[in-house]
Amino acid sequence: MIMAGIVAGGSGSRMGGDLPKQFLELEKRPILVYTMERFLSSGYIDAVIVGINPIYKEHMDYLIKKYFAGNKNVYAVEGGADRNATIRNIVSSAEKQLHLSEDDIIITHDAVRPFVTNKMISDSINALEHCQICTAAVPMTDTVVYSENGITADQFPDRSQLRSVQTPQTFRLASFKEVYGSIDTAELQKATDVCSLYQRKGYEVCLIDGNSLNIKITYPCDYELAKLIARDFDN
Numbered sequence: 001m002i003m004a005g006i007v008a009g010g011s012g013s014r015m016g017g018d019l020p021k022q023f024l025e026l027e028k029r030p031i032l033v034y035t036m037e038r039f040l041s042s043g044y045i046d047a048v049i050v051g052i053n054p055i056y057k058e059h060m061d062y063l064i065k066k067y068f069a070g071n072k073n074v075y076a077v078e079g080g081a082d083r084n085a086t087i088r089n090i091v092s093s094a095e096k097q098l099h100l101s102e103d104d105i106i107i108t109h110d111a112v113r114p115f116v117t118n119k120m121i122s123d124s125i126n127a128l129e130h131c132q133i134c135t136a137a138v139p140m141t142d143t144v145v146y147s148e149n150g151i152t153a154d155q156f157p158d159r160s161q162l163r164s165v166q167t168p169q170t171f172r173l174a175s176f177k178e179v180y181g182s183i184d185t186a187e188l189q190k191a192t193d194v195c196s197l198y199q200r201k202g203y204e205v206c207l208i209d210g211n212s213l214n215i216k217i218t219y220p221c222d223y224e225l226a227k228l229i230a231r232d233f234d235n
Helices: 031-040 054-067 083-097 118-127 173-181 185-190 194-200 220-232
Strands: 002-008 047-052 074-078 105-110 133-139 163-172 205-209
Touching: 002 031, 002 083, 031 047, 031 054, 031 105, 047 054, 047 083, 054 074, 074 083, 083 105, 083 173, 083 185, 083 194, 105 118, 105 173, 118 133, 118 163, 118 205, 133 194, 163 173, 163 194, 173 194, 185 194, 194 205
Parallel strands: 002 047, 002 105, 047 074, 133 205
Antiparallel strands: 105 163, 133 163
């Protein structure tokens, strides 16, 4: 089985307004629903589980009933205190309710990256033939500076060696259980994503090509850009 775990536990505070950004409309449906449809229409995904802020769990259940009625392999679970805890909740639920085997594949993705392509999904799956975990990434186009104090520049790393990490991030259940079973709460909270946890435990993290259109909707300007992209978006 190949399962998509959609991370939607954030409050969207940087977007402003009362409604979390994942529920704002894109092409006449919530961004989160749009993202879920991308995976389900790809032909590669058997199930989709959304990790949602408990405050919005009831609303998420309503949206699933409205847009995905009859699909028992699409449902929502309550997210955790942070991103990695939410992913752990998603995987734990999938293991129990979908009866995942150790070799089954889990693709994790940000709810507010609605422009994931079929190629990125298939490349993520195929990458697991030669590695334990992979992430989408794109080359850096801006000059990057390291500043310890946030005021003066300490280093200008060679941007040709730098990549901006996106999602999907993809792995098998067996390796996930090994990594998360050996990590303490403090490490879990410090890590920014699943790949950083794997890397800390000695796993090689493989890169697949991301896409410049695979933006993360974080600020109001991102939302305006997303509405423009959605008009003509094509795999």
